[in-house]
């Protein structure tokens with residue numbers, strides 16, 4: 001009887017305290033070797049580079065709430081998009097209002113821009129953000145229900161120079177992280193009038209094959225035919241070979257815009273691949289769309305993507321102001337860095353681990369510890385009162401660079417032995433000089 005109730009309680013605990021599907025913890029070090037991309041030191045490193053490079057390019061940080069009124073997303077991302085039809089985490093608040101956890105960053109940034117009338121403050125606003133997004137996705141590698149994006153939005157400039165700046169920022173960021181083998185896919189989906197002509201042409205060509213298209217593409221045939229171009233289904237691919245390029249439908253201005261952008265990227269040495277089938281899954285884009293992929297990832301190979309969205313602000317009730325931006329997924333970026341052995345800092349910065357032997361030594365070690373920290377030297381000390389062997393095990397587990405054991409003898413002589421954990425080499429120094437020595441280690 002006792003055994004059964006014990007088992008029941010254990011099962012209950014096991015069931016109720018497991019993490020939800022599609023989300024993950026970021027730990028100092030994940031015990032699962034396949035989950036090493038979830039180490040917080042890697043995230044901090046990437047986040048530091050994001051802040052550095054964004055500010056170098058003149059972008060300022062914006063933070064918006066985790067949830068917004070649902071209508072903001074349905075109106076901006078598009079009522080027929082996958083995000084709106086299948087993926088939003090929507091709930092009614094206690095006042096009966098429909099709210100949605102942020103599935104992407106562009107719409108909230110635009111909401112804030114319009115609401116605060118930021119166009120009256122500056123003719124051009126350049127924002128960057130770094131926050132979690134929520135999408136109820138089918139679970140698979142590279143697709144999470146909470147993912148983190150580095151995004152930028154440049155608001156106020158219609159010139160292709162602005163597109164170039166945004167694309168070069170994304171490309172330079174990935175390069176600065178040491179990622180190689182990137183492919184930048186570039187396309188122009190023109191403006192609404194050219195897209196309408198193209199949509200009709202696409203439907204005319206695909207209509208005779210409607211029964212043979214994949215169920216997803218058949219559904220998109222009426223509501224959003226351009227998204228059929230995105231299909232990876234081999235059957236759809238076969239019919240898509242008959243479809244003309246959207247490039248052939250661009251008006252003169254749109255074509256010049258695209259050619260200027262290509263020219264700017266070329267002179268800056270940013271390689272790109274013109275991909276007329278790239279349309280992206282959010283409805284607000286016009287003209288330039290782009291995506292950067294890495295062959296290190298499987299089917300979900302997009303590290304980042306974005307484009308121009310000149311009508312979004314107006315469609316949300318603001319003034320007519322052109323904009324362009326991108327979003328890049330941190331999970332996929334860190335996974336790619338690990339696969340390519342790009343530099344990622346080691347999880348522990350602890351330089352010195354102090355092990356006292358006895359009460360008197362404990363106080364002296366604590367004094368030394370505080371002195372080291374005052375000089376901003378990362379140090380820790382053993383408070384466990386356990387045997388030396390155990391204390392050494394702790395030093396090893398936190399990957400301390402050096403260890404110093406301080407006992408009666410060391411207190412008497414004023415000399416301590418520093419042991420480098422990696423090599424096992426030892427050096428003797430005066431206790432009073434330790435802080436000075438570690439300033440240079």
Ligand code: HAM
Pocket residue numbers: 103104105106135137142143144145146147148149151152153282302303304305306307324325326327328329330331332
């Ligand atoms: P997006 O293409 O939906 O664009 O997402 C941008 C990036 O976020 C993707 O390239 C990918 O790296 C990452 N990502 C998206 N969904 C997931 C997921 N479920 N799991 C892991 N990573 C994911 C946008 O969200 C636009 N707001 C980008 C933008 C900004 N366009 C203009 N400005």
